[in-house]
Amino acid sequence: NAGVTQTPKFRILKIGQSMTLQCTQDMNHNYMYWYRQDPGMGLKLIYYSVGAGITDKGEVPNGYNVSRSTTEDFPLRLELAAPSQTSVYFCASSYSDIAGRLTDTQYFGPGTRLTVL
Amino acid sequence: AQSVSQHNHHVILSEAASLELGCNYSYGGTVNLFWYVQYPGQHLQLLLKYFSGDPLVKGIKGFEAEFIKSKFSFNLRKPSVQWSDTAEYFCAVTYNTNAGKSTFGDGTTLTVKP
Numbered sequence: 001n002a003g004v005t006q007t008p009k010f011r012i013l014k015i016g017q018s019m020t021l022q023c024t025q026d027m028n029h030n031y032m033y034w035y036r037q038d039p040g041m042g043l044k045l046i047y048y049s050v051g052a053g054i055t056d057k058g059e060v061p062n063g064y065n066v067s068r069s070t071t072e073d074f075p076l077r078l079e080l081a082a083p084s085q086t087s088v089y090f091c092a093s094s095y096s097d098i099a100g101r102l103t104d105t106q107y108f109g110p111g112t113r114l115t116v117l
Numbered sequence: 118a119q120s121v122s123q124h125n126h127h128v129i130l131s132e133a134a135s136l137e138l139g140c141n142y143s144y145g146g147t148v149n150l151f152w153y154v155q156y157p158g159q160h161l162q163l164l165l166k167y168f169s170g171d172p173l174v175k176g177i178k179g180f181e182a183e184f185i186k187s188k189f190s191f192n193l194r195k196p197s198v199q200w201s202d203t204a205e206y207f208c209a210v211t212y213n214t215n216a217g218k219s220t221f222g223d224g225t226t227l228t229v230k231p
Binding site for chain 1: 151153
């Protein structure tokens, strides 16, 4: 049981480039999340998904896109990278009941450190 | 907008000192409350959580937190810190109207001097 895995661990992009951050979980969790963590700041929710085929915006979605074709995978796409997207990106997953209440904690991946120059 | 406030950005303590980190949230409805810890170079992991029941919850490594509904607070405590407790601590709140989305505080960096 690997939990939540993320690739790559580090990446440097030039302004305007695109990339996809991969996230996979093997716990059969229905909820998945993408956060960014800037220095000295807490985690800001970018996008989340309540199940395969369903995604929704979080607090800071601009400049990002997501898809959820399977329960396990939740990739985050950056189009036209900008220096403001330099951050550490965390993927997380959790299990929620039918009413949408978290019945378990969020499990986090190890993070992807992205620098846009 | 819902928010979570952690009042202490950086706390420095000596070993064996007592710790209390403040956390307040802005919403008065039903909430689930969490404290996460991020040790240097590692990813976030759960310290403890409160969903319902006894408002005093105990977590790993001797940490505990008390939910005070009237004060919208969920402060983290430890009677005697160790050098290995040096880490960043995040309070998070899930509002039951928000379909599982958590709001995180900005974090508190704890440095414990040996």
